[in-house]
Amino acid sequence: MNSVVASAVTPHGYLQAQARWSPLEIAFWLAAFLPFVLFPTYLSLANQIAITALFALSLDLILGYAGIVSLGHAAFFGIGAYAAGIFSKYVWGEPITGLVFAGLCAGLVGFATSFIVARFKHLTLIMMTLGIGFLVHEIANAAHWLTGGSDGLQGVRLWPIFNYFNFDLWGYTAYSYALAVLFIVFVLSRRLINSPFGLALRGIRENSTRMPAIGADSRAHIRKIYTISTAIAGLAGGLLAQTTETVSLGSIDFQRSADVVVMLVLGGAGHLYGGILGAIIFMVARDQFSGINPQFWYFPMGVLLVAVVMFLPGGILGGLARLTARFRKNPS
Amino acid sequence: MRKALLGAVGLTAALLVATAANAQNTIKIGLIMAYSGQFADTAAQIDNGIKLYMKQKGDTVAGKKIELIRKDTGGPNPDVAKRLAQELVVRDKVDILSGFTLTPEALAASDVSAEAKKFMVIMNAATSIIVTKSDFSARTSVTLPMIGNTAGTWAAKNGIKKAYTMVSDFGPGHDAERAFQAAFKAGGGEIVGSVRMPLANPDFSAFVQRAKDLNPESIFVFVPGGAQPAALGKAFAERGVDPNKVKIIGTGEVVDETALKSMGAASVGIVTAWHYDYNLDNKLNKEFVKAFNAEFKRNPDFFSVGGYDGMHLIYEALKKTGGKTDGAALIAASKGMKWDSPRGPMSIDPATRDVVQTVYIRRVQKVGDGFRNVVFDKFENVKDPTHGAKK
Numbered sequence: 001m002n003s004v005v006a007s008a009v010t011p012h013g014y015l016q017a018q019a020r021w022s023p024l025e026i027a028f029w030l031a032a033f034l035p036f037v038l039f040p041t042y043l044s045l046a047n048q049i050a051i052t053a054l055f056a057l058s059l060d061l062i063l064g065y066a067g068i069v070s071l072g073h074a075a076f077f078g079i080g081a082y083a084a085g086i087f088s089k090y091v092w093g094e095p096i097t098g099l100v101f102a103g104l105c106a107g108l109v110g111f112a113t114s115f116i117v118a119r120f121k122h123l124t125l126i127m128m129t130l131g132i133g134f135l136v137h138e139i140a141n142a143a144h145w146l147t148g149g150s151d152g153l154q155g156v157r158l159w160p161i162f163n164y165f166n167f168d169l170w171g172y173t174a175y176s177y178a179l180a181v182l183f184i185v186f187v188l189s190r191r192l193i194n195s196p197f198g199l200a201l202r203g204i205r206e207n208s209t210r211m212p213a214i215g216a217d218s219r220a221h222i223r224k225i226y227t228i229s230t231a232i233a234g235l236a237g238g239l240l241a242q243t244t245e246t247v248s249l250g251s252i253d254f255q256r257s258a259d260v261v262v263m264l265v266l267g268g269a270g271h272l273y274g275g276i277l278g279a280i281i282f283m284v285a286r287d288q289f290s291g292i293n294p295q296f297w298y299f300p301m302g303v304l305l306v307a308v309v310m311f312l313p314g315g316i317l318g319g320l321a322r323l324t325a326r327f328r329k330n331p332s
Numbered sequence: 333m334r335k336a337l338l339g340a341v342g343l344t345a346a347l348l349v350a351t352a353a354n355a356q357n358t359i360k361i362g363l364i365m366a367y368s369g370q371f372a373d374t375a376a377q378i379d380n381g382i383k384l385y386m387k388q389k390g391d392t393v394a395g396k397k398i399e400l401i402r403k404d405t406g407g408p409n410p411d412v413a414k415r416l417a418q419e420l421v422v423r424d425k426v427d428i429l430s431g432f433t434l435t436p437e438a439l440a441a442s443d444v445s446a447e448a449k450k451f452m453v454i455m456n457a458a459t460s461i462i463v464t465k466s467d468f469s470a471r472t473s474v475t476l477p478m479i480g481n482t483a484g485t486w487a488a489k490n491g492i493k494k495a496y497t498m499v500s501d502f503g504p505g506h507d508a509e510r511a512f513q514a515a516f517k518a519g520g521g522e523i524v525g526s527v528r529m530p531l532a533n534p535d536f537s538a539f540v541q542r543a544k545d546l547n548p549e550s551i552f553v554f555v556p557g558g559a560q561p562a563a564l565g566k567a568f569a570e571r572g573v574d575p576n577k578v579k580i581i582g583t584g585e586v587v588d589e590t591a592l593k594s595m596g597a598a599s600v601g602i603v604t605a606w607h608y609d610y611n612l613d614n615k616l617n618k619e620f621v622k623a624f625n626a627e628f629k630r631n632p633d634f635f636s637v638g639g640y641d642g643m644h645l646i647y648e649a650l651k652k653t654g655g656k657t658d659g660a661a662l663i664a665a666s667k668g669m670k671w672d673s674p675r676g677p678m679s680i681d682p683a684t685r686d687v688v689q690t691v692y693i694r695r696v697q698k699v700g701d702g703f704r705n706v707v708f709d710k711f712e713n714v715k716d717p718t719h720g721a722k723k
Contacts, residue, residue, distance in 0.1 A: 041423035044415045141530075150502035150531045151459070152410050152436035169447055170422050244411040246440040251411065294367040294404035295376075 011199070019194040028273070032179055036172070043171030049283045050178035051239045054185060056263045056275025058232035061189060063261070064270030065198065066225050067205035068117065069126050071257050072133025073233055076106040078252025080234030082140060082147055085156045085247040093159040099181070099238045106234020107227055109136075114223040114230075121208070130254075137252050152248035156241060167243060174243040181239060182276075185232055190272060192228070201225055205270075266308050268315025277316060358397045359650065359657055362420035363431035364441055369407035374433045374557070374635050378455050380628050381639030385647075388623065393647050394655030401426060410440035417444035427657035428453065430642060433635075435459040435503055442466040451649070451662035455642035456635055459503045460718045463686050468659040470666045470685040472645055472678075473638035474607045475716040476504045476554070479583045480511030482691040482711050483605040487550060487581055488519020495521055495581070496548035498539055500555050501528035508554040508583060511717060516552075524548050531556070536567035544571050550579035557585035565595035565602075575601030575696075584609070584705075587696055589631055592703045599696045599703055607689050608634040608675040609705050617674035632674075641673050645680065677712075684719040 035046040055077055062068040083105035087098045113132055120128050140147045147153055160166045165173045192198055200216045208218045241247045250256070259282070260275075267278025285304060289297035312319035363382070365375035382400070391398045401424050403416040413436075420426045421444060429445055430453040432438035438457035442465035445452035452469035454462055460475050487495060495516055499505035505528065513523050525546055529539050543551055551573075555564055568580065575598075584606025585591075592599050610621050610631040620640070624632040632640075645666055650657070652665035668682035678689040691714045694705035 041419070044418045044422075048411075048415055144501065150408070150436075152408070152439065154439065169418055169444065171418065240411055244414045244440065245443065246410040246414060246436070248408060248410045248436050250407065250409045255407075290368075290404045290406075294402045295372065296368075297404065298368065 011196075015194050015196070015199065019190070025273075029183065032183075035175065040170065040172075043175045045283065045287055047171050047174040047178045047243055048240070049280055050175065050182045051236050051243070052260070052263070052283055053276040053279035054178070054182045054239065055233055055236035056260050056267070056279045057182075057186065057189060057272065058229045058236060059260050059264055060269055060272060060275040061193075061229040061232070062226055063264060064272075064274060065193060065201045065205060066222055067208075068129075068222065068226065069261075070117075070129040071126055071254070071261065072129035072131070072136075073230075073260060074252055074254070074256035075133045075136035076110055076230040076233035077237035077240075077256060078136060078140060078249075079109055080106040080237030081241040081247045081251040082153065082237075083234065084238035084241040085153045086146065088158055088242070089153070089155050093157050095158050095161050095177070095242050098158075098242060099235060102238025102241070103231045103235040106237065107231030110230025110234075111223070111227040114226040117226050118219040118222040130257075133252075133254060133257055137249065137254075140252055141249060147247070150249060152246055153241075154246075156245045156247065158242050158245060167245070171243075178239050178243060181235060185235065186272070186276075189232070193272060197221070197224075262305060265315055266305065268312075268317030268319070268321075271315075271317045271321070274315055274317045281316070357395075358399045359393070359428070359655070360399045360401060360424060360426040361428045361430055361646065362417070362424060362426035363400055363402045364405060364413055364416050364420070364429065364437065365402070365431040365433045366407050366409075366437070367402065367404040371407060371433055374456065375431075377633055377635035378431065378433065378639035378642075380624065381455075381632065381636035381641075382643050384620075384624055384627055384636075385640050385643035387627070389643075389647060393650045394653075396650075396655045405434075405437055408434050408436050410436040413437035414440040414444060417441040421448045421450060427451070428646060428662070430646065431455055432457045435462065438462045439465055442469055445469055445659070449659040451646075451657070451659045451666075453642045453645055455638045458507075460507055460686075460716055463684060464719075467685075468663045470645060470663065470680050471687050472641040472680075473687065474634065474689070475686065475718075476507040476583065477511035477718045478689075478714050478716045479605050479607070479691060480508040480552075480554070481515040481717045482693075482714055483552060483581050483583070484512040484515025484517075484521070485519055485711070486605065486693050486709065487552075487579075488516050488521045492550045492579060493521060494524050494549040495552055496524050496543050496546055496550070497526040497552040498543060499526075499528055499553070500531050500560075502531045504556070505531075505554050507718070509552075512552050515717075529555070536564045537571060540564075540567040540571045540573060544573050544578075548578065550581055553580065553582040553586055555586060557588055557591075561586045561588065561591035562594040565591060565598055569595070569598035575599070579603060581605075584634060587694075587705055588633060592696065592705075596703065597698075600698060602696045604694055604696075604705065605691050606634070606694065606705075607691055608637045609692070609694065609707075611704050612675065612692070612707065614674070614676060616672055620674035637673065637675050641671075641675070641678065644671060644673070645669065679713075681715055681719075684716065686716050686719060688713055688715050690714065 059073050080102035084098045084102040087101045167173050203211045204218050211218045263278035263282045264275050268274035289300045367375045405412045428451045432454045433456045435457045438454050445468050446466035454471040456473045458475050460477050463469050463471055497509050499509040580602045582604045584604050587604050649662045649665040653661045666680050670679040676690040681688050691711045692707045693709035694707045697706045
């Protein structure tokens with residue numbers, strides 16, 4: 001998609017150019033602090049947006065970059081959520097170790113399933129991820145003694161972060177915490193995507209049979225990125241469990257898997273910022289629409305989705321990228 | 333923990349100042365329910381109860397206007413419910429949290445009620461422990477131990493010796509099963525077996541067949557309201573379990589209006605314990621059903637009466653405090669409050685803040701060209717037995 005960039009530069013030069021922080025990106029991250037000042041009463045929403053953005057980012061890594069369409073990604077979000085919740089209940093309530101534990105658990109299950117995922121493509125792959133999602137959901141439902149089943153996990157209690165910052169009612173701590181995690185993971189993902197490994201992933205997305213011919217093992221790459229992605233999804237789930245101090249089957253169900261795909265499509269897959277932007281638009285729109293009409297708010301959401309897919313096929317970011325590309329060609 | 337408390341107190345103080353400055357003449361009530369998704373009809377019926385109450389009694393109490401703010405959780409989503417509760421408190425500056433169709437959501441929002449010291453009225457969610465989560469919450473619906481216990485006591489008293497229990501595998505189901513078995517055994521009965529059925533889309537025929545093979549004298553059933561009661565009733569009919577030979581005892585959801593319509597003649601003879609039915613024969617209920625039908629073109633159900641009585645509790649508590657809205661004053665005003673509801677006399681237990689009410693024993697009979705629950709026995713002032721057991 002960035003074929004506009006002159007092909008004469010060296011691969012290293014290309015990657016370095018990609019890795020440079022643009023002023024727009026810096027402005028974006030500075031803007032992430034605005035809610036503290038401008039909308040202090042929306043911080044708990046901002047927190048859930050940051051968490052959802054992290055989840056969308058994890059999906060973007062596999063869907064946008066490696067071309068793996070997953071309809072069961074909530075399984076790993078849920079594993080992270082339950083892991084963090086159960087950790088705080090039975091081990092201790094320290095949030096950061098709990099979060100790392102959540103990421104590890106989800107990454108471990110992700111690694112185990114990556115062997116299956118790497119073998120399949122297209123419709124089979126989608127069905128496979130869907131199946132994994134249902135399996136994990138059913139296990140969480142059946143293991144009532146551990147997860148609380150349909151009643152949700154009770155008794156999740158968190159200590160203050162660094163033993164100082166309390167999770168307050170307004171959401172100051174929650175949002176700062178989620179934003180910090182989002183930013184760290186984002187920087188790491190950005191580094192990853194702009195490495196030769198990231199380039200290989202894009203190669204797999206475009207033509208996975210040709211990649212082994214130039215010495216890049218597609219399956220090994222897919223296993224790696226899938227494991228990384230599931231671990232990040234687990235972190236997002238862990239954050240939700242910790243900041244709301246509750247975990248339910250809703251964190252693991254198909255609706256969540258579907259919603260995150262919608263967000264990514266809205267924002268634009270394969271842009272890193274696509275998922276984040278999609279999460280912001282989706283969550284804010286949902287909050288506003290459901291505030292206007294609590295019963296039928298899915299209707300305007302549907303209209304929005306149809307409109308974006310029809311008129312901006314690459315998502316909002318894809319559309320913007322095309323516009324700027326055209327502008328650069330004829331700067332008149 | 334101390335820091336948490338200090339923080340909460342400081343925050344609440346700030347909130348109270350903000351609320352006092354903001355809302356001189358209105359009282360805001362935040363309603364958190366699953367208005368969309370598979371439980372949407374439950375929320376709609378509760379909302380109808382609320383609307384009817386406000387239409388009948390006006391929208392001003394103690395000189396202040398009541399304003400409702402409705403928020404949708406979209407199904408069992410405790411994380412959303414908690415966020416909405418936080419937002420209602422910090423952004424919309426509500427004085428009272430209410431609604432709560434589903435147990436997990438009520439539990440999650442209870443944290444907010446406890447931290448912000450907001451009066452919380454639970455209009456439906458029926459798991460026992462909810463009211464223990466916040467000292468500022470009260471319930472106007474029902475709890476399942478209350479029903480299961482009454483059903484067990486009634487069965488043992490009425491010469492039934494052996495029972496088999498079938499419940500849905502989640503909190504309320506476990507509550508119902510435990511309560512029925514405990515009361516039934518205490519009355520001298522014997523439990524010959526029990527089964528917990530999955531909550532989501534179960535196929536009842538296998539479970540019913542197993543129960544039939546055991547040939548118990550009676551079967552106690554609990555499934556959540558909605559589509560399941562009718563499916564269960566059909567399974568009983570198909571497998572040839574005749575309610576006249578094997579006594580089927582259940583909770584009210586099993587034989588609600590829509591379930592009876594789809595079960596038809598197969599439902600005759602089912603005995604249930606429940607706290608409300610639109611056919612209840614008292615003056616208040618007749619007026620209530622008439623007004624409800626005039627307004628919404630359908631019959632009220634136990635959800636509606638939960639919403640109606642929830643509003644009554646809020647109105648009366650506000651009258652008692654003279655419009656003061658702090659959580660401590662409102663919950664103090666609610667404790668021990670007694671009133672006559674369409675469901676009969678009811679009150680709020682001063683010790684547990686849970687509902688105390690009459691539980692009716694009804695049998696399904698053919699009345700005219702339809703099937704109805706006909707009351708033939710009742711237990712007055714029933715409390716949730718599990719709260720008592722803890723003390």
